[in-house]
Amino acid sequence: MNTYTYPKSRELFMRAAKVIPGGVYGHLGPAEGCFMPIDAYPLFSSRAEGSYFWDVDGNRFIDYMCAYGPNILGYNDPDVDAAVKAQMKDGNCVSFPTAKMVELGELMVDTVDMADWAFFAKNGGDTTMFAIMIARAATGRSKIVLTRGGYHGVAPWTQKAGHPGVTAEDIANNLYVEFGDYEGLERLFAENRGKIACYMATPYHHPVFEPNRLPPDGYWKKVRELCTREGVVLAIDDVRCGFRLDVRGSDAHYGFEADIECFCKALANGWNISSVCGKEWLKEAAGSVMYTGSYWLSAVPIAAAIACITKMRKIDSAKVCTEKGKKLTSGLVEAGKKHGYELRISGEPAMWFMDMANDPNFDLHQAWVSECVRRGVFFTNHHNQFINAALSDEDIAFTLEVADEAFAAVSKDGPASARKGR
Amino acid sequence: MVDQVTLARVNLFAVLRTLEGLPGHDEETRKIANGKREVIQFTVGGVGKARLAVGNGGIEFMPGGGGATINLWFPNAAALNAMFAGTGNPIPIKGLTKIAYLKGPFTTLTDRLTHYLRAKPELLKDAAYRRANAELSLYTAxxxxxxxxxxxxxxxxxxxxxxxxxxxxxxxxxxxxxxxxxxxxxxxxxxxxxxxxxxxxxxxxxxxxxxxxxxxxxxxxxxxxxxxxxxxxxxxxxxxxxxxxxxxxxx
Incomplete structure (x- = not known):
């Protein structure tokens, strides 16, 4: 199997770096620790279709990052794109919203189990910030509880003390608890009784760099009861998991009901829209918060979301992604075993995390992932991966073939292959 | 915000320490390092002590206090930082007869270090200087x-x-x-x-x-x-x- 090189990506990166901070910034960029060694990875795509993207050098990849989640049905899904094209003819960003906004609101309330209302924005971070503001408006309290290592966007309050651009005041109202530690949460609530507006967490723990953790048995039921008892808003950040585990919302998937649920990523198959859903008792508070943006009610992404949700419900995309994820990950584990490696899978199959046993410094994992990428299977090192519904059995078979060859390459070269080009 | 104690520790345990590597790059420094051995102790209130041994062919930085031929005392972090900024002087409490050494060879050493750490574009055109600047800056940083x-x-x-x-x-x-x-x-x-x-x-x-x-x-x-x-x-x-x-x- 030929391995890829990326001269045009590198050339474009040099151009980008002259006029754009970092060349490519944020989670799609090379400085976030997911592309190691960097020479194994492309840096720019040229087009995408279904489960694939092609980089600017013409290399094809099966994309297991799915744009970090938005690609749920396959890139350029014909039903979503047809809805987009139709709406573009009618208009997009206008002085008033269209009837499509109301239609999407009704569809969200009908689709998401906990939803009595829906609100629309653009990014996941818009929704988590709004959730906190609603909780504070409704309770008159200031403090919020977050899980250690949980990710809720990039606003200053979501970041850590000592990080660039973050002041002590930005995070002064944050309290932290380990995900899944019910007793710790109960203790924190007792110590701050009457001061906590909101407990925000992801439905399961999916940090970078460490195995992902599902909620312990009974955890969410107990948390739900505790929040109700203490008058704390239970906000679920379903930005990453939303619709991938269950089209009814990930709280429904784990058998509880959130007060607020935040959605983005898979909501519109890559079109730019996010949503906050909430319970009736928080609707007035949500209305009272001044919260809006230039493009938040644009009609094209709303049309995309309607088409995407309709199709996700029709094909049961969550079930499809879960089944494909199980098939793929069991094959990857087998490929590792064949070469004497223990590939560990954690989290949910539709968006699994993987690392290697006996690899405390990640050298082996980084070497294997880089060998996969060089052969056209796009994984990243230390973030969870994603399945989309367009992934075919042939794609899975090709991936397993690549995984096998990548393990063989690592066996031959050892983790030193992670240092190629240095 | 710059914390004065941190800055003093950086000056004492990072910048001063970098003098160790200077003889490898600079002839003037080598001449001083090949001279008679002097051990200068820096005592900084609220920060700590360090010693610099110069002579017998090299420069050695030693964290902590001990035997010294010259003792310099700074009442607090700000006083040490003032000396590094060129706006203050230490109080010698031992080796008063060696003030000439401080004003002469020791000042030359710190001037040479400044020369290599504060790079100017014209100096960076020289490969040997560039290498010295990079190496010394790497250690300091x-x-x-x-x-x-x-x-x-x-x-x-x-x-x-x-x-x-x-x-x-x-x-x-x-x-x-x-x-x-x-x-x-x-x-x-x-x-x-x-x-x-x-x-x-x-x-x-x-x-x-x-x-x-x-x-x-x-x-x-x-x-x-x-x-x-x-x-x-x-x-x-x-x-x-x-x-x-x-x-x-x-x-």
């Missing part, structure tokens, strides 16, 4: 990093998040240092440490120098491969947050 991690308020919260283990910072065919975290405290060691779990490898010493001088963007350098990261990434991530604080103290 990473020794400073540990002081900042252990003393600066922002540095401490980032260091507390670091798992135990070391990060190798190396340059292709050039010097290497290791930053080792233990219980949220950092220590910089010359060369490769057995505790290393991650690596930051510069493609060349020139790239390392350019990055430390602020001529090369760290984010761009990662994208181009001029800086290659690998291994246990979380500790690099936390260290980089502290590395971002270094210019505050060394500018």
């Amino acid at each position: 990473f020794y400073a990093l540990s002081e900042i991690a252990n003393n600066d308020p922002d540095g401490k919260v980032n260091a507390a998040r670091m798992a135990d283990g070391g990060i190798l910072i190396s340059t292709s065919g050039g010097p290497a240092v290791s930053v080792v975290a233990t219980g949220g405290k950092l220590e910089t060691k010359k060369g490769r440490a057995p505790e290393n779990r991650a690596r930051m490898v510069f493609a060349s010493l020139d790239d390392a120098g350019a990055l430390i001088r602020g001529e090369l963007s760290a984010y761009m350098a990662i994208g181009t491969g001029q800086v290659a990261l690998g291994g246990y990434t979380p500790i690099i991530d936390h260290m980089n947050k502290i590395l971002g604080l270094v210019p505050r103290y060394l500018s």
Whole structure:
């Protein structure tokens, strides 16, 4: 199997770096620790279709990052794109919203189990910030509880003390608890009784760099009861998991009901829209918060979301992604075993995390992932991966073939292959 | 915000320490280092002690107090920082007869160090100077990093998040240092440490120098491969947050 090189990506990166901070910034960029060694990875795509993207050098990849989640049905899904094209003819960003906004609101309330209302924005971070503001408006309290290592966007309050651009005041109202530690949460609530507006967490723990953790048995039921008892808003950040585990919302998937649920990523198959859903008792508070943006009610992404949700419900995309994820990950584990490696899978199959046993410094994992990428299977090192519904059995078979060859390459070269080009 | 105690520790345990490497690059320094041995002790109230032995063919930096031929006392961190900024003088409490040494050879040494650390564009055209600047700056920056991690308020919260283990910072065919975290405290060691779990490898010493001088963007350098990261990434991530604080103290 030929391995890829990326001269045009590198050339474009040099151009980008002259006029754009970092060349490519944020989670799609090379400085976030997911592309190691960097020479194994492309840096720019040229087009995408279904489960694939092609980089600017013409290399094809099966994309297991799915744009970090938005690609749920396959890139350029014909039903979503047809809805987009139709709406573009009618208009997009206008002085008033269209009837499509109301239609999407009704569809969200009908689709998401906990939803009595829906609100629309653009990014996941818009929704988590709004959730906190609603909780504070409704309770008159200031403090919020977050899980250690949980990710809720990039606003200053979501970041850590000592990080660039973050002041002590930005995070002064944050309290932290380990995900899944019910007793710790109960203790924190007792110590701050009457001061906590909101407990925000992801439905399961999916940090970078460490195995992902599902909620312990009974955890969410107990948390739900505790929040109700203490008058704390239970906000679920379903930005990453939303619709991938269950089209009814990930709280429904784990058998509880959130007060607020935040959605983005898979909501519109890559079109730019996010949503906050909430319970009736928080609707007035949500209305009272001044919260809006230039493009938040644009009609094209709303049309995309309607088409995407309709199709996700029709094909049961969550079930499809879960089944494909199980098939793929069991094959990857087998490929590792064949070469004497223990590939560990954690989290949910539709968006699994993987690392290697006996690899405390990640050298082996980084070497294997880089060998996969060089052969056209796009994984990243230390973030969870994603399945989309367009992934075919042939794609899975090709991936397993690549995984096998990548393990063989690592066996031959050892983790030193992670240092190629240095 | 610059914390005065942290700045004093950076001056004492990073900048002053860098004199150790100066004889390897500078003829004038070598002449002084080949002269009679003098041991200068710096005692700084609220900060600590360090000694610098000059002579017998080299310069040796020794953290902590001990025997000395010249004792310099600074009542507090600000007084030491004033001396490094050129706006204050130490109070000699031993070796009063050696003030001439302080004003002569020792001042020459610090002037030569300043010459190599405060690079000017015209000097950087010379390959030997560029190499000296890069190597000395690399050591200064990473020794400073540990002081900042252990003393600066922002540095401490980032260091507390670091798992135990070391990060190798190396340059292709050039010097290497290791930053080792233990219980949220950092220590910089010359060369490769057995505790290393991650690596930051510069493609060349020139790239390392350019990055430390602020001529090369760290984010761009990662994208181009001029800086290659690998291994246990979380500790690099936390260290980089502290590395971002270094210019505050060394500018």
